[in-house]
Amino acid sequence: MTDAHDTQVTVLGLGAMGAAMARTLLAAGHPATVWNRTPHRADDLVAAGARAADTAEHAVTSSPLVIACLFDYDSVYEVLDPVARSLSGRVLVNVTTGSPAQAREMAGWAHDHGITYLDGGMLAVPETIGQPGAAIFYSGAPAAFEQYRPVLDAVADSHYVGDDAGAAALHDLALLAGMYAMFAGFFHGAAMVSTAGVSAKEFAALAGPWLTAMTASLPDLAESIDSGDYTTDVQDLEFTKSAVDLIVRAGRDQHVGAGVLEPVQRIIDAQIADGHGDEVFSRIYEGITHP
Template identity: 45%
Template structure:
């Protein structure tokens, strides 16, 4: 039986991510049309079989699926301005990191030009495109996501964050926020080890192993935060308060700044002062969201957004 022809794909923007993405589609046998503001960057991809469009309008006109791994919202609007009329009946996938409201604005702009829209957030590096190490988040109409899912998964495993076009950007920041805290903690610990005369490189495999184990702890924290039931947690406020305090003191004794952990220490101190020392570590969640509306106070429109 002959294979079904692969979906033609247009890639607007051949920076680090765009080049990796276009290459992944070429490797997977898709017809690929590319456009980049700096046209010379298309050369190596053309040598591998991509078609270089003379302008963004011609690139958009080449197929039903238009991917835009450009720098930011302004780059997307600038690149697509001369191609707006060609968008009708096609689907635009914005892969530039944007604020959620910018993603909603791009979705409205695409709809006004008769185009479908998905917002994408790439939790990957150029070298992890088309590997199982990265993944991409998408938001927008579920049927649009389903229609193109197979083609989108050439780039990375694809997850749908919800119908609000801003949802992928929100979830992207939420995942990055988790990672940044861990990475900043790693750098603090590396500085402590360095200060006591041990190479920070010895820390990397140990911290990586610990992080893999801690990944299994996340569903417990999420369940406790969602339910507000903090009494049965295995890791208490008091226990973690003592550990964070010890870590800051150890660093301080060797001249290492405690800036990374001081905010967490302050939160744990507040919980202990509230008499919540035997609650789960996750009880910090309540302090963090204290200024946000209660779930029951949110409007139906807000509830539709994650």
Template identity: 55%
Template structure:
């Protein structure tokens, strides 16, 4: 059953993301209790009406779901293990960046202590929270998701991916891998353009349009990879080898390190050596599995 009143919420962790989450919940009318390991990060939230507590034990007594947004998996245990008895029968929503198996471990730990557990992957930076374009992916307890969906959607678009607590973080890190590779490619390109006197800002305009156009190919690549048939390439691995070899030469000529592009070249070279040069570039995924 979805919540029909402004449920109280506790937020543990007041880094930039925790502050953004708590501020958005407050703005949405939810009584919000906050805690942070080091003092001084609750000033603005206190002025906005949040209740700040000096200890985790006091924070979790406030009622309602407990949103955990800490540094890493270990910090979740460091924070919650001492109050595990107080958490029995409670709902924990972990928005800390935890790897899939770490999320599953936390779900098992929670179940062993009578805690209902929902894991989430935040697809946003702190200023995006509560704004269009932000999303948070969830998996684990469907009961928590359904009961508090209204509050969760104050924070960002909310999507549920099933009872495997590690599925949301798998999506999270897969998308982040895509993002980091994209930004790495931009930095490499900007470094090359600097060698001929073109600013990163000027290059960014052209790069954004190019990457946007290329991203339209994702659905076709997805279908091709799912089919497993790489025998009818538009451009073969051999073609892409020539392109990557040239990019590496041009990078060295420009005095640019090849840390971002060399791994792609290595993947292609390995496939060529194995006799797969006539196959589609998308076959590269098979080298990763």
């Protein structure tokens, strides 16, 4: 395992996230080389002790560990393709947001050029980098992850999720799916009560504790999914349908669009039509995995 305090690191891309990562690595004692297409973005980091590379090739040859935090995968290829020969024999950690398929494709590109590859999926925003609660999923080369884990842990809690390079992006996007669906539900509810003069701030004070309390049921829902046992003697899909239909109807009565809930409504209806009305709400998982 690499010493946590003296590893040379290069950070490519100094947007808000890349700059936060570089700043955190410097604060943790890692000599950092930084590069950005727009050179002046490195000024504050240089003042904090970083070395600014004048070219991408100079940047990647400065460290055994290279972290790419660029706009998209096209940007990564645009920057790294011309310097792939110089990256050979080094470890590339790509935390640029992309799909599992893009991560796997880049892992193949890296392999073809003799580059050890780790893909990263970030559950963090720039302000949380280096702070408790920030997390990054990693997938790809296991030995590289173990070697550089102390360095990666300085940025955020590191979670290795497998040697399939696409696994980190898959975990990241799956969790974001849950987040966006939750927020959309909150927005829908806020729109409903706004018709009665209730502010979003007032509604948030009610919704926060409620949604937090509801997450306590996630382990039980997960158990029913993993076991395939959706039997219940309490609230079944027929009950859930009546509740969701009522929410949609009430929203329309208040002139609020039902676009957020309509997909859920359709899946529930399809499961009931297939004879699963007496099963628990988590049964809709089957309608999502087998649409």
